Amino acid sequence: MNISTDILVWISSLLTLFIFSFIFRDNPFYRFAEHLFVGTSAGYFIALSYHNVVYPNLIVPLFKEGQFLYVIPLILGILYITRFIPQISWLVRIPIAFLLGWGSGVAIPAALQADVVKQIQGTMLTRSVFQRWDNGLWATIILIGVVATLLFFFFSRERKGVIKPIANLGIIFIMLGFGASFGYTVMARISLLIGRFQFLLGDWLGIIK
Amino acid sequence: MNFAERITKIPRQIIYAVIALAIIIPLIAPIGMAINVMPQTQKLIDAIESLPPDSKPVLISCDFDPQSMPELYPMLEAALNHCFNKGIKVLVLALWPQGAGMAEMALKKVPEAYNRKYGEDYVFLGYKAGAAAVVLGLGDNFKNVFPADYYNKPLDSLPLTAHIKNYNDISLVISFSAGDPGYRTWLLYGQAKFGFKLGTGVTAVSAADTYPYLNSGQLTGVFAGMKGAAEYETALAKKGYTLTSRNATKAMDAQSLGHFFIMVFIIIGNVGYFLIRRKK
Helix, strand or coil: CCCCCCHHHHHHHHHHHHHHHHHCCCCHHHHHHHHHHHHHHHHHHHHHHHHHHHHHHHHHHHHHCCCHHHHHHHHHHHHHHHHHCHHHHHHHHHHHHHHHHHHHHHHHHHHHHHHHHHHHHHHCCCHHHHHCHHHHHHHHHHHHHHHHHHHHCCCCCCCCCCHHHHHHHHHHHHHHHHHHHHHHHHHHHHHHHHHHHHHHHHHHCCCCC | CCHHHHHHCCCHHHHHHHHHHHHHHHHHCCCCCCCCCCHHHHHHHHHHHCCCCCCCCEEEEEECCHHHHHHHHHHHHHHHHHHHHHCCCEEEEECCHHHHHHHHHHHHHHHHHCCCCECCCEEEEEECCCHHHHHHHHHHCHHHHCCECCCCCEHHHCCCCCCCCCHHHCCEEEEEECCCCCHHHHHHHHHHHHCCCEEEEECHHHHHHHHHHHHCCCCCCEEEHHHHHHHHHHHHHHCCCCCCCCHHHHHHHHHHHHHHHHHHHHHHHHHHHHHHHHHC
């Protein structure tokens, strides 16, 4: 056992234990750690945003390099603050409209290409897929799954006749998807817990290397 | 309270204590369970493995923060180890502000172990705000988006970046992604438009979402959560590569035992539920 002598390791270890104490019940130690986290996060983000975004992308080009075109983003940025002044708060719509316009213009074609066109291509059964029997089998299962799931979300016709069993098959595929997602979520949470224990047992207490 | 009711009402403190012990004990006394490399992990390893030492650089994007460190940082370190073992040059950037800190931590540790020189073997571009605009902009000209590196050295003055213009000069992009912006930003605004090879390492929470992109070939390969990182470390060790750390591999016994007891509790809860329902 080789306990750390680093004060920062001690602070983060104790804060971890404060947060873990919530397992038993809400308590002042947990609330102290929680409030400290919210406060430091906000301060950290403000400093980080200024040094990494505002200063190099606005202050330097506009005031040090004299690129006056940057007055436009400066004005658009300032307009966001008008939200706090009720008389002129409507001005906030201008930068929001600008962002929405740019964002939609960029995102819609990209999403169509990556999420629709490429995904349909990926679902299609081609001769090359069947060059290996297992690939062909999986590709067929994926195609059946896609069709069945889409039919489950097809609400324009009553679910009877041939539609009913296919939609029911769709439910099975959806449940399998949920199961996979939940399994991965459990795995993620356990991983985070392991990360904390590795820190406590390793960096702090020196029990593990 | 009968047996069925008792097993459906196990105090949560007991559940937490069992899970904690299931994790702590194997961390202190490892069992050494086998780690099998999954096909999606192998695909990304093969993509890096196929690159010759004189290939175009690999671009690594650190799109995560300290909260996702246990899952994604081992992947980042393993990827740097892999590239430097093979003599592949690396560019590193971050779409998350805290990702720059994660990248810097790894770059202070790994290149030193291989005597790699900054500016020649690797360059750290740092963080840039506006994820979609960054990914789109890099497709036009790297130097418009990053005129200088993280340490304010102009890219034109560094041997590695002096001749890099856009994605045509990059062999592979890997995004270590904990959310948005992340691998989907690279996929939507980069891969779909410019057609470069894209691999990703994701937190386990978002691993299931990557499979459709893997199946369609939009993603070259995926490292899924801490398990993916452990698979990557194991595969590299089997190939005889040196690694600066193997934290994910060390955690796998704890992960497996943790999962085992969660499954046990799920089964106990369901048995209790069915027994109570049958009685009613």
